[in-house]
Amino acid sequence: MTTIDIPDDSLFGLDNLPYGVFSTPGGERRVGVRVGDHVVDLAVALDDEVFARPALNAFMAQGHARWVEVRERVTELVSGDVPDAAVHAVADVTLHLPFEVGDYVDFYASEHHASNLGRLFRPDSEPLMPNWKHLPVGYHGRGGTVVVSGTDVVRPCGQRKAPDEAAPTFGESRRLDIEAELGFVVGTGSELGSPVPIEEFAERVFGAVLVNDWSARDIQSWEYVPLGPFLGKSFATSVSPWVVPLLALQKARVATPPQDPTPLPYLRENAPWGLDIELAVEWNGEVVSRPPYREMYWSPAQMLAHLTVNGASTRTGDLYASGTISGPERDQRGAFIELTWGGKEPVRVGGEERTFLQDGDEVALTATAPGASGGRISFGEVRNRIVPANHPGR
Amino acid sequence: MTTIDIPDDSLFGLDNLPYGVFSTPGGERRVGVRVGDHVVDLAVALDDEVFARPALNAFMAQGHARWVEVRERVTELVSGDVPDAAVHAVADVTLHLPFEVGDYVDFYASEHHASNLGRLFRPDSEPLMPNWKHLPVGYHGRGGTVVVSGTDVVRPCGQRKAPDEAAPTFGESRRLDIEAELGFVVGTGSELGSPVPIEEFAERVFGAVLVNDWSARDIQSWEYVPLGPFLGKSFATSVSPWVVPLLALQKARVATPPQDPTPLPYLRENAPWGLDIELAVEWNGEVVSRPPYREMYWSPAQMLAHLTVNGASTRTGDLYASGTISGPERDQRGAFIELTWGGKEPVRVGGEERTFLQDGDEVALTATAPGASGGRISFGEVRNRIVPANHPGR
Missing domain, CATH: 2.30.30.230 (Fumarylacetoacetase, N-terminal domain)
Incomplete structure (x- = not known):
C-alpha cells in the first residue's frame, strides 16, 4: 500500500x-x-x-x-x-482524450470578445448583433477533430481573400490564431423533444475542461457569411486531459455580470453559475494574457438551457464551449486577433514583435479556480505546437 | 431455400x-x-x-x-x-437509422436555393454572397439529432422576432419548414492533417440517403447572424432507411452545371459527379415539388474535397448533405419558404391554401435515379409527421 x-x-x-x-x-x-x-x-x-x-x-x-x-x-x-x-x-x-466526443457546440458568450470581433470583422456596423443580449449565440463545430493537449496542430490550408484582392487564393493560413475557452462536458443526456430546464445544469453536466478552439482568421473571414465558421475552425480543437468535476467548482460560483435586458424565462437562473476561474495564455512560455472567466455574460447553465430549448437531444460526451474568454483589458483578451487588434498592434514574445502564430510556436492555456478549502485548484493545461502545413506540392 | x-x-x-x-x-x-x-x-x-x-x-x-x-x-x-x-x-x-452518425455537415450547393434564400432573408443585398461561386458553402449541424424516417418531429420552441417587433418572444415555431436534400455517408475516414483529394470521393463515400433537414425559419432568422443556423435546424434531421451505394449510381453521373469562375485546383473534378436524381416532395400525400438534383452547382466530390482541405479528419459514419435541392422552376423548389415565397404565395394542399407546416402534417421525400440496366432505382422515402410542441406550461 x-x-x-x-x-x-x-x-x-x-x-x-x-x-x-x-x-x-x-x-x-x-x-x-x-x-x-x-x-x-x-x-x-x-x-x-x-x-x-x-x-x-x-x-x-x-x-x-x-x-x-x-x-x-x-x-x-x-x-x-x-x-x-x-x-x-x-x-x-x-x-x-478523456471522453468520446458527441456533438461539439461553441458559444460566443463574452461580451468583450463578441464586441471586439464585431469591430474587427464588420467595422461599418454595430459591434454586437441585435440578438446577442437576448440569447447565447452559438453554433456547431466538428466533434471529430477535438484532440487532447499535446497533439500537434497542422497549419491548415484553404481559401483566403484579403478585402483588396479580386479573387481568393489557395494556400496556408497566414492568420492562425487561438481561442482560450472553457468547455463543459455533458454527463447524462436528454431525450429528443425534451428541453433541459436551466436548473438541471448541475445534474446533467459532469465537468469542465480547458479548450483551445484554433482558428484560421483568413479562412474564416472569407467563408463565414452567411452560414457561419466552418473550415476556419474545423481543423483542430484541443482540450485539457483533466476534466474538473462541477462538484469541485462550488466555491468558484459567482453571479454573471448584470444581464440587461432580462432574459426570457427559460434563461433565468435561480442559482448563479458564473464561474470565477482565472485563465492564463502562454505563448512560447510567456504569459501574454490572463482571461477572467467571471466576465462571461452568459453562464454555462444558460447555454445548456438554450442549446436544448428547441427539443434537441443531448448525449453523454457532448461538449459545449464558452467561446473566447476576454475581459475588458487588453491583457485579458483570449484570442490573438483581439490582443493584436487584427495584427495591427503586435505583442512582444521572445524579444520579437508577434501577431499571429508561426510554425514551431507553442501555446499553453492554464487555469485555476478557488477550491472548497480555501486554496486553489488547477485545470492542468492544454498545450499544443504548430507544425507546418501538409499540402499537395509541398 | x-x-x-x-x-x-x-x-x-x-x-x-x-x-x-x-x-x-x-x-x-x-x-x-x-x-x-x-x-x-x-x-x-x-x-x-x-x-x-x-x-x-x-x-x-x-x-x-x-x-x-x-x-x-x-x-x-x-x-x-x-x-x-x-x-x-x-x-x-x-x-x-442505418448508420451511427459521426459529424453532420450541411452544404448549400443549389444556386437556385441560395439565391432564393438570399432574396428572402436579405432583401436589400445581392442574393449570392461573394464567396458562393468560389467554394461550396457549408456548416456543421447536430449529428445527435439525425433520426430515421418515421420518427415524429416535435414542433420546436424558441426565440422568434418578426422584423416589426421590438423584442423576441418565446414560443412554438410558426414557420416550420422542410429542406429536401441528398446526404452522403463517409465509409472510410481520413486522418487529421491529410486532405482528401477530389479523386478519392468514390473510394471514401459509401453511399447516399435522402435527407429532410427540418428548419424553423422564424427561429433561424433571428439567431443566425453572425455564426450561422443553430436551433433553427438542430431539433431534427431525418434520413431514409436505405443507403444507396455509390456503386449503384454510376448511370446517374452527369456533369454539374457550368462553373464560372473556374474553381481553384483542389475543387476541379477529373470525372463528373453531378447526379441525375429526381426527387419528389409529398405534403400530406400530394406532390408539391419535384427538385432535380442534376441542377446542383457543386458536386458531392467537391464538397468532400472542400470539407477536408484544411486537414479536418473524417470518420466512418460522417454524413454530409447537399443543402436544399431547388431547380429553376417554382415547382422544383425543395423548401416551403421558397415554394410559398416566404409564406406570401400559398400552395394548395388537400383543398386548402398552405404555407408552413401544421401539427399533424406529414411530409415524404422520395427519389429515383437511372439504374445500370436501363430501368430506375429508388432511394425509398423519408417520411415524418409533425407533432405538437412539448414545452413547459403546455
Whole structure:
C-alpha cells in the first residue's frame, strides 16, 4: 500500500480530484483521478470495471448520484492507503482524450470578445448583433477533430481573400490564431423533444475542461457569411486531459455580470453559475494574457438551457464551449486577433514583435479556480505546437 | 431455400441493392439489403458477423474493395436461391437509422436555393454572397439529432422576432419548414492533417440517403447572424432507411452545371459527379415539388474535397448533405419558404391554401435515379409527421 504525498500548495489536492484517461507504457487506456503528482487507477483502486475503459463516457452516463458517491469514495481512499498497483506518477503515464466526443457546440458568450470581433470583422456596423443580449449565440463545430493537449496542430490550408484582392487564393493560413475557452462536458443526456430546464445544469453536466478552439482568421473571414465558421475552425480543437468535476467548482460560483435586458424565462437562473476561474495564455512560455472567466455574460447553465430549448437531444460526451474568454483589458483578451487588434498592434514574445502564430510556436492555456478549502485548484493545461502545413506540392 | 421474386418494374431490383438496418419483432438490429419487397439478412445469407451489428459502420469501414466484393456476392446470391431464414418481407420488419452518425455537415450547393434564400432573408443585398461561386458553402449541424424516417418531429420552441417587433418572444415555431436534400455517408475516414483529394470521393463515400433537414425559419432568422443556423435546424434531421451505394449510381453521373469562375485546383473534378436524381416532395400525400438534383452547382466530390482541405479528419459514419435541392422552376423548389415565397404565395394542399407546416402534417421525400440496366432505382422515402410542441406550461 502507498500513501500519496500531496504537497500543501498542490493545485491537485483533495479539493480538485479531476478525472482523465491514461495509459502506462504498453498498457490499455483506463480512467484515473489526479492527486498531487500522481494518477490513481480507479479500476484497480475501486475494483470497478466501468473505469477500465478508454473514455469517461460509461462512468459519466451513470449519473449525478454516482458522481457524488465516487468522489466521496476517492476522497476517502486517497486520504489513506492506496494499493501500490493503482498509483502511477503523472510523469510516467500518457494522457489521452478523456471522453468520446458527441456533438461539439461553441458559444460566443463574452461580451468583450463578441464586441471586439464585431469591430474587427464588420467595422461599418454595430459591434454586437441585435440578438446577442437576448440569447447565447452559438453554433456547431466538428466533434471529430477535438484532440487532447499535446497533439500537434497542422497549419491548415484553404481559401483566403484579403478585402483588396479580386479573387481568393489557395494556400496556408497566414492568420492562425487561438481561442482560450472553457468547455463543459455533458454527463447524462436528454431525450429528443425534451428541453433541459436551466436548473438541471448541475445534474446533467459532469465537468469542465480547458479548450483551445484554433482558428484560421483568413479562412474564416472569407467563408463565414452567411452560414457561419466552418473550415476556419474545423481543423483542430484541443482540450485539457483533466476534466474538473462541477462538484469541485462550488466555491468558484459567482453571479454573471448584470444581464440587461432580462432574459426570457427559460434563461433565468435561480442559482448563479458564473464561474470565477482565472485563465492564463502562454505563448512560447510567456504569459501574454490572463482571461477572467467571471466576465462571461452568459453562464454555462444558460447555454445548456438554450442549446436544448428547441427539443434537441443531448448525449453523454457532448461538449459545449464558452467561446473566447476576454475581459475588458487588453491583457485579458483570449484570442490573438483581439490582443493584436487584427495584427495591427503586435505583442512582444521572445524579444520579437508577434501577431499571429508561426510554425514551431507553442501555446499553453492554464487555469485555476478557488477550491472548497480555501486554496486553489488547477485545470492542468492544454498545450499544443504548430507544425507546418501538409499540402499537395509541398 | 427461397427465390426472391423481383417484379420487372421494381425500383429495388438488382441495379439497386441498398443497405439498411432492420429488426424483426423481438429481434436484434442487423444489416440487410433490400431486394424487391424483401430484406435479405446478410449476417445469415453471407455468414458474416460484420452484418450482425446495429449499424452499417463496421462494414463500411472495411473499405471500397470490400464494398465491391459484397455487392457482387449479394447480386449472385439473390439471383439464385437464398436461405429461408435470411429473407423477410419489408412489411414485417422495422427499419432503423442505418448508420451511427459521426459529424453532420450541411452544404448549400443549389444556386437556385441560395439565391432564393438570399432574396428572402436579405432583401436589400445581392442574393449570392461573394464567396458562393468560389467554394461550396457549408456548416456543421447536430449529428445527435439525425433520426430515421418515421420518427415524429416535435414542433420546436424558441426565440422568434418578426422584423416589426421590438423584442423576441418565446414560443412554438410558426414557420416550420422542410429542406429536401441528398446526404452522403463517409465509409472510410481520413486522418487529421491529410486532405482528401477530389479523386478519392468514390473510394471514401459509401453511399447516399435522402435527407429532410427540418428548419424553423422564424427561429433561424433571428439567431443566425453572425455564426450561422443553430436551433433553427438542430431539433431534427431525418434520413431514409436505405443507403444507396455509390456503386449503384454510376448511370446517374452527369456533369454539374457550368462553373464560372473556374474553381481553384483542389475543387476541379477529373470525372463528373453531378447526379441525375429526381426527387419528389409529398405534403400530406400530394406532390408539391419535384427538385432535380442534376441542377446542383457543386458536386458531392467537391464538397468532400472542400470539407477536408484544411486537414479536418473524417470518420466512418460522417454524413454530409447537399443543402436544399431547388431547380429553376417554382415547382422544383425543395423548401416551403421558397415554394410559398416566404409564406406570401400559398400552395394548395388537400383543398386548402398552405404555407408552413401544421401539427399533424406529414411530409415524404422520395427519389429515383437511372439504374445500370436501363430501368430506375429508388432511394425509398423519408417520411415524418409533425407533432405538437412539448414545452413547459403546455
